[in-house]
Amino acid sequence: MEIENRSEILFVYDCKDINPNGDPLDENKPRIDEKTGINIVTDVRLKRTIRDFLERFKNQEIFVKEIEYEPGKIQDCKLRAEDFLEDNGKKIKKGDIEQIVSKEKKDQKGYLEKMKEIINDNILKRCIDVRLFGATIPVEWDDKNKSSITYTGPVQFRMGRSLNKVELKFIKGTGAFASEKEKEQKTFREEYILPYSLIAFYGIINENAAKNTRLKEEDVKLLLEGMWNGTKNLISRSKVGQMPRLLLRVVYKEKNYHIGDLDKKIKLEPSVEEEKVRSVKDFKLNVDELVVALAANKDKIEKVEYCLDPEIVLSKDIIKELTNCKIKVEGLKF
Numbered sequence: 001m002e003i004e005n006r007s008e009i010l011f012v013y014d015c016k017d018i019n020p021n022g023d024p025l026d027e028n029k030p031r032i033d034e035k036t037g038i039n040i041v042t043d044v045r046l047k048r049t050i051r052d053f054l055e056r057f058k059n060q061e062i063f064v065k066e067i068e069y070e071p072g073k074i075q076d077c078k079l080r081a082e083d084f085l086e087d088n089g090k091k092i093k094k095g096d097i098e099q100i101v102s103k104e105k106k107d108q109k110g111y112l113e114k115m116k117e118i119i120n121d122n123i124l125k126r127c128i129d130v131r132l133f134g135a136t137i138p139v140e141w142d143d144k145n146k147s148s149i150t151y152t153g154p155v156q157f158r159m160g161r162s163l164n165k166v167e168l169k170f171i172k173g174t175g176a177f178a179s180e181k182e183k184e185q186k187t188f189r190e191e192y193i194l195p196y197s198l199i200a201f202y203g204i205i206n207e208n209a210a211k212n213t214r215l216k217e218e219d220v221k222l223l224l225e226g227m228w229n230g231t232k233n234l235i236s237r238s239k240v241g242q243m244p245r246l247l248l249r250v251v252y253k254e255k256n257y258h259i260g261d262l263d264k265k266i267k268l269e270p271s272v273e274e275e276k277v278r279s280v281k282d283f284k285l286n287v288d289e290l291v292v293a294l295a296a297n298k299d300k301i302e303k304v305e306y307c308l309d310p311e312i313v314l315s316k317d318i319i320k321e322l323t324n325c326k327i328k329v330e331g332l333k334f
Contacts, residue, residue, distance in 0.1 A: 003210035009203035012246040037165035043157040053230030063127040084122035154210040160201040163268040202263035265290040303328040
C-alpha cells in the first residue's frame, strides 16, 4: 500500500559515556553548539543507523553503502548505479541496450535514456533507502552522453539536538600493543566522550515525494523499526550504550498538513543540575505541550503510532491522554 497521507516522526534516544556523532573536522569530537552546550547529531548519522540495520537484520537492499569492487578500490556512485543495469538478475550490456533502442526505432540519444529507465526502475524496486531518503545518481553512457537521476526523499530529518546541556570529557587510556616494534611502551588512546546526552530527532514523511519514489507503508514500518532497533544494535566500542526511549509517528487525515516542530514541544525537567544528568533516573520528560498540540489537532489526525521505553518517566501518560481525547493510538511492535 503506497503512502497517501503526511506523517511526522518524533524520536528520542539517549547515550552514555560515548561519542554519538564525531566531527571529522574537529578531532572527531562530539558535535556541540558552543553557545548553548547542546549536543548535535546529524541526520546523516541517523540514516546510516537505519541503513545498516535494514541491510544486516532485515535483508533489505541498500544503495548507499561501501562496496570494494577490486582490492583497495571502492565503487563511486556511477559504478554503483550500473549494478542495477540488469533484467531478472541478468546483467544488461550496452550492446543489449543498443538492440532494444534499435527495435524501438530511436536514435543514439535513446541509449542513455534507456539506460536511465532500466536503472531507475530497478533501484526503486530494490533499494529501500532510495525509496525513503532519495538520492542523486549519475548515469553515463559515454563521455558525451551523461545525465543523472534525482529522487527527492519523502523522509526528511532535521539534525538531532540534545534536550540537555552536555559536558565534554577527554579521556586517555593505554592500548594493548607496543608503540613500535621491539618497544616496551604501549600506545596511548585518546578520545572525547559525553557522559550523557538525551537526543531528539524530528522528521516528516512527505506524501507527495512518496509517489515519485514509490514509498509504501511497509517501507515506513521498516524505517521505524530501523530507528528503534537500529539504535539498540549500534554495538561497537564507540557507539554501544545508545537506547531508544520514545518514538511517535503522527499520521494525518488532511493532505499537505502537519503540526510541525514536535521536538520543540517536549523538554527535560532534571532533578539534578542539568550538566550532571547521567541517566533517565535524573529527569522527567515533559510532554505537556506535545499532548496539547496533538489534542488541538485531533480532527486532522488519523492515528498516532508509538513505542515507549518503560524506564523513561513522562510528565503525563501520553497514551492515556490521547486516547481520552478520541485520537486513535497504536503500539508499534518490533
